[in-house]
Amino acid sequence: MQSKSLLNIALVGNPNTGKTSLFNQLTGLNQKVGNYPGITVDKKQGKCKISEHLTAEITDLPGTYSINPTTLDETIVLETLLNENNDSFPDLVIVVAEVENLKRNLFLFSQIKDLQFPAILVINMSDQMIRKGITIDIDALKKELKSEIVLISARKNLGIDALKREIENFENWNTEPVANISDKIDPVFFEAIETTFPEFSLYKSWLLITQQKNCDFLSNELQRKITTFNKDDGKIIKYQHKETVYRYQIINEILKKTYSVDKNEATDIRSKLDRILTHRIFGYIIFFGILLLIFQSIFAWASYPMDLIDVFFANLSELAKTNLPKGTFTNLIAEGIIPGVGGVVIFLPQIAILFMFIATLEETGYMSRVVFLMDKIMRKFGMSGKSIIPLISGTACAIPAIMASRNISDWKERLITILVIPFTTCSARLPVYAILIALIIPDERVFGIFNLQGLTLMGLYLLGFTAAISSAILLHNVLKIKTKGLFIIEMPNYKLPSIKNIFYEVVEKTKAFIFGAGKIILALSVVLWFLASNGHTKFENASEFVTAQESANNLPEKVLNKKIASYKLEHSYIGKMGKIIEPVIKPMGYDWKIGIALISSFAAREVFIGALATIYNVESEGGDFGTIKERMAAEVNPKTGEKRFNFATGMSLLLFYAFAMQCIGTLAIVKRETKSWKWPILQLTGMSALAYIVSIITYNILS
Amino acid sequence: MGDTIASLLIGEIGIIQDFCLDAIPLNLLEMGCLPGKEVRLLQIAPLRDPLYIKVNGSHLAIRIETAKQINITKLL
Numbered sequence: 001m002q003s004k005s006l007l008n009i010a011l012v013g014n015p016n017t018g019k020t021s022l023f024n025q026l027t028g029l030n031q032k033v034g035n036y037p038g039i040t041v042d043k044k045q046g047k048c049k050i051s052e053h054l055t056a057e058i059t060d061l062p063g064t065y066s067i068n069p070t071t072l073d074e075t076i077v078l079e080t081l082l083n084e085n086n087d088s089f090p091d092l093v094i095v096v097a098e099v100e101n102l103k104r105n106l107f108l109f110s111q112i113k114d115l116q117f118p119a120i121l122v123i124n125m126s127d128q129m130i131r132k133g134i135t136i137d138i139d140a141l142k143k144e145l146k147s148e149i150v151l152i153s154a155r156k157n158l159g160i161d162a163l164k165r166e167i168e169n170f171e172n173w174n175t176e177p178v179a180n181i182s183d184k185i186d187p188v189f190f191e192a193i194e195t196t197f198p199e200f201s202l203y204k205s206w207l208l209i210t211q212q213k214n215c216d217f218l219s220n221e222l223q224r225k226i227t228t229f230n231k232d233d234g235k236i237i238k239y240q241h242k243e244t245v246y247r248y249q250i251i252n253e254i255l256k257k258t259y260s261v262d263k264n265e266a267t268d269i270r271s272k273l274d275r276i277l278t279h280r281i282f283g284y285i286i287f288f289g290i291l292l293l294i295f296q297s298i299f300a301w302a303s304y305p306m307d308l309i310d311v312f313f314a315n316l317s318e319l320a321k322t323n324l325p326k327g328t329f330t331n332l333i334a335e336g337i338i339p340g341v342g343g344v345v346i347f348l349p350q351i352a353i354l355f356m357f358i359a360t361l362e363e364t365g366y367m368s369r370v371v372f373l374m375d376k377i378m379r380k381f382g383m384s385g386k387s388i389i390p391l392i393s394g395t396a397c398a399i400p401a402i403m404a405s406r407n408i409s410d411w412k413e414r415l416i417t418i419l420v421i422p423f424t425t426c427s428a429r430l431p432v433y434a435i436l437i438a439l440i441i442p443d444e445r446v447f448g449i450f451n452l453q454g455l456t457l458m459g460l461y462l463l464g465f466t467a468a469i470s471s472a473i474l475l476h477n478v479l480k481i482k483t484k485g486l487f488i489i490e491m492p493n494y495k496l497p498s499i500k501n502i503f504y505e506v507v508e509k510t511k512a513f514i515f516g517a518g519k520i521i522l523a524l525s526v527v528l529w530f531l532a533s534n535g536h537t538k539f540e541n542a543s544e545f546v547t548a549q550e551s552a553n554n555l556p557e558k559v560l561n562k563k564i565a566s567y568k569l570e571h572s573y574i575g576k577m578g579k580i581i582e583p584v585i586k587p588m589g590y591d592w593k594i595g596i597a598l599i600s601s602f603a604a605r606e607v608f609i610g611a612l613a614t615i616y617n618v619e620s621e622g623g624d625f626g627t628i629k630e631r632m633a634a635e636v637n638p639k640t641g642e643k644r645f646n647f648a649t650g651m652s653l654l655l656f657y658a659f660a661m662q663c664i665g666t667l668a669i670v671k672r673e674t675k676s677w678k679w680p681i682l683q684l685t686g687m688s689a690l691a692y693i694v695s696i697i698t699y700n701i702l703s
Numbered sequence: 704m705g706d707t708i709a710s711l712l713i714g715e716i717g718i719i720q721d722f723c724l725d726a727i728p729l730n731l732l733e734m735g736c737l738p739g740k741e742v743r744l745l746q747i748a749p750l751r752d753p754l755y756i757k758v759n760g761s762h763l764a765i766r767i768e769t770a771k772q773i774n775i776t777k778l779l
Contacts, residue, residue: 066733103760104735241724244732248759270762271745280749372764376750385753409728486728486769491755491762 007056008088009048009167010080012112013096014105015063016365016492018124021154022096023060024504031508043076044508045088050164059088065104067111067207068240070486072406075214081115082207083217092118092170094163099125099134100493102259106251107244109145114177114203118170119147122163126151133262141258146174155498177203184246185239196229210236273494277369287370294357295395295461296454298427302349303434309349313342314627331533332526335614340525343610344518350427351510354396358389359505363497371489381469382476384408384487387417391468394424395461397513398666402673412481416472418673419683422666423468423659425461428605432657433460435609435629440650463658471686524603525610528596531574532615538571569593569615588656588692589649589699591637602662648702652695660691706777708756708770711744717775718742719758726772735759742775 013019023031027046044060061080062073069075080088093112097105102123112119129135142149148166152159182190182202190202197205208215212226230236276282317334324330361367367389375385386408394401401421408414425433437453444452538545546564555563569575570592577599578592585595597611609628616631635644645653661667667680674680711717719740727736736742736758745762746755752767 065730068729068733070728070730101760107733107735237724237729240729241732244729245737248735248737274746274755278746278748278755283749368764372746372748372753372755375764375766376748376752487753487764487766488728488731488734488769489764490734491764493762 005053005055007050007054007167007170008091009056009058010088010090010093011058011060011096012077012081012093012108013063014065014098014101014108015490017063017096017098017101017105018154019063019096020060020504021498021501022094022122022124022152022160023058024500025154025157025160026058031504043088048164051168054168056167057088058094059090064108066108067115068211069214070409078207078211078214079217081112081117082204082211082215085217090117092120092167092173094120094122094167096122096124099123099129099136100132102136103248103251103255106145106254107247109147110178110247110251111203113145113147113175114179114181114201115207116175116177116201116203118173118175120163120166120170120173121145121147121149122159123149123151124154127153127156127158135260135262137258141254144254144258145178146176147178148173155500177201179247179250181206181243181246185242189235189239193229196225210240270493274369274491277366278373283369283373287373290361291392294354295458297357298350298353298395298430300454302353305349306346306431306434309342309346310627310629313338313345316342328533332529335533336526336529337522339610339613340522340529343525343606343613344514344522346431347427347513347606348510350430351396351513352506354427355506355509356502358393358396359502360497362389363495363501365492365494368489368491372491375487379413381472382413382416382479383420383472384410384413384417386487386489387413390417390421391424391465394421394426396427396509398422398424398426398663399669400509400512402666402669405673409486410483412479412483415481415674415679416475416479418670419475419679420468420472422661422663422683422687423464423471425464425658426605426663428663429460429464429657431606432601432608433457433654435632436645436650436654438629439633439645440647460654460658463655467659467690524600524607525614528574528600528607528611528614531577532569532572532596535568535572535575539568542568542571574615587699588695589652589703591644593635594644594649594653598656603664605657605662608657646703648699651702652699655698656691656695658691659687659694661687706775708742708744708754708765708773708775709767711742711775711777713744713747716741716743716778718778720774720776722773727769731763731765731769734761734763736761736763736773741778742773 011019011023023044023046026048030048031044031046046058046060048056048058050056059080061077064074064077066074067078067081069078080086080090081093083089095105095109095112097109106121109119109121123136138149138151150159150163150166152163154160182193190206193205193209194202197208200208208218208222209226209230212218212223212230215223218226277286317338320330320334320338324333361370370388371385373385374388378385378387387405390401390405393404398421401424402418405414405417405421408417434457437456441453441456446452446455543564546567547560550560550563570579574596575592578596581595581599582592585598590598593612593615596615597608600611601608612632613628616628616635632645633643636642637644661684667684670680670683671677705720706717708717708719719736719738719742721738740759742756742758744754744756748755748764753764754767754770755762755764756770757763
């Protein structure tokens with residue numbers, strides 16, 4: 001093997017072994033999240049300095065129990081390890097195991113060894129060995145596994161340096177396989193494999209044969225060769241079974257010689273906590289209590305930083321306007337870019353808080369209990385207990401939520417989950433809700449404790465959830481897809497959450513949001529600004545026309561300027577578009593300005609506020625920049641003299657945003673995850689039609 | 704019909720005998736649910752499904768229809 005200055009290291013391991021903790025310790029903040037070519041699973045990579053001369057690029061692969069994948073996430077592991085042409089094809093593999101469940105972890109390790117990678121076994125949580133009464137004869141285990149082994153405690157940062165020192169020496173590691181599967185299963189059959197595929201190691205050929213459908217990366221020629229070779233799927237399944245039994249036999253023999261547990265030392269916090277957290281009454285009470293706490297904090301805690309951000313950007317616009325030389329460029333900055341950036345930044349508090357909660361629940365092991373509690377209920381709606389995590393994540397953003405559905409192995413359950421996620425109240429709806437609620441619902445208390453505005457918000461959350469559940473029932477009955485009902489979930493041990501892991505998770509998710517959705521929002525704000533500040537002849541001559549028209553009235557200059565600006569906006573490009581769709585949105589109680597904001601927010605909901613801000617700012621050119629809330633409150637319907645955002649219009653808008661599918665990012669991800677345009681188109685038309693009808697009914701009842 | 708994992712009561716232990724290969728996902732085997740292994744029923748979810756079991760050192764939840772496919776002998 002050649003010496004390289006940049007090593008490719010793959011980090012593999014069972015879920016819940018602390019693989020991510022180790023990754024965070026090795027790479028620190030030198031992490032980046034990319035995409036695997038063609039698919040949208042996050043590829044977490046980070047640079048790590050192994051020694052003076054050696055740097056490694058570490059890829060954190062999704063957690064898996066075996067190289068044989070059952071979910072889409074796990075196929076990544078298979079492909080990374082089998083496809084020699086991928087960028088992250090490892091020079092060496094670190095297998096992270098956990099001290100308590102070494103047996104099952106060694107199953108995966110033995111597969112990696114049989115692929116003949118230079119591989120090292122890292123046993124994590126070794127600091128808990130004494131407490132759990134575990135002893136391991138490391139030297140004997142090294143000999144049996146023909147591998148290097150390092151004991152670490154990733155959370156306490158113990159053993160990391162020892163691991164790096166071992167890696168420096170990786171070229172001398174033993175790469176012999178540990179299990180000779182061919183002898184035990186069918187020597188003749190495996191000999192035939194060896195002669196047919198001389199270019200690969202025996203175990204690799206076997207995996208390619210058994211996992212052909214998961215190996216898109218193979219050349220057509222090789223695909224054909226495999227298909228001709230394998231004519232008997234029944235035999236393959238039988239042999240996979242034999243392989244599994246045989247691997248465990250070997251592992252049990254090895255562990256008998258090297259591993260012992262003193263059962264008396266084992267503490268039993270797990271079963272006590274389980275009894276409470278999965279209790280048929282308390283279990284649900286605790287779960288809903290936690291949900292309530294999450295939503296309460298999103299609304300209560302996030303509102304302070306959000307108000308500050310809102311005011312900050314309003315002031316920044318004003319500052320830019322007064323201090324920069326007058327001209328188109330300044331207008332672009334003050335009216336287009338600054339409100340656009342503000343429209344992105346304002347989400348940060350909510351998204352960060354939500355992801356913090358979700359990461360904490362996953363870290364502690366509680367999430368698996370929720371899956372266990374909810375599975376039967378969710379199945380009545382055609383989903384799985386595992387759908388709970390995507391549905392809760394959906395309250396932050398549908399995009400990562402849809403990606404989180406990848407660990408649902410049943411296709412029908414997964415599809416329904418993907419289709420209904422956009423009904424859950426994502427954080428992009430929150431600023432729209434927050435501002436509309438503040439405008440139309442009085443800030444009063446009912447029964448002395450509940451804040452009326454808070455209650456309305458909770459009502460909207462419930463509404464979104466009800467819509468998701470109802471459409472799931474509908475889809476469950478309509479979709480004719482066979483299900484096998486396969487479902488296995490590990491119930492990991494309870495752990496205290498690691499602040500460091502949660503911090504990295506929150507940073508990574510919010511960063512992904514800012515750079516993903518943020519780009520769209522910013523770009524649209526600028527386009528919108530351009531369309532609002534340019535127009536045809538009537539726009540160009542606005543000043544002369546309005547001055548002439550109003551000359552008899554002798555208006556003060558400020559009022560006159562405002563009239564000119566309004567006239568200009570009405571005859572700008574965007575004004576024309578708004579006027580064109582006005583007849584369609586009139587029954588919902590909206591005018592053409594709201595119409596513009598509505599059109600723009602089909603790209604992303606949160607653009608609604610930014611769009612209104614841009615429109616009103618352009619309109620008040622030369623006038624005062626208030627916060628967006630103040631401007632909306634001041635907006636008047638010229639025909640009735642009433643407030644524009646009255647109760648009927650406000651409610652109609654709230655409900656429209658609750659139901660409509662307005663997010664290009666989500667549609668794109670649904671297309672990629674379902675590999676078809678059929679499903680995103682169904683979402684777009686179905687949800688938007690529902691939203692339109694509900695808004696019209698609401699407006700007409702209330703006004 | 705003999706006993707299956709689904710006929711265990713909470714706290715009871717059985718030894719896995721056999722199962723129909725087509726009905727059991729490979730990854731359940733890979734997590735250690737194999738003939739000859741001890742399986743203990745730890746909890747049953749509120750609506751009688753899924754089942755929370757400990758087998759071969761792993762703590763897992765499986766659905767009742769999978770549990771019914773795995774034949775066991777009960778240990779007293």
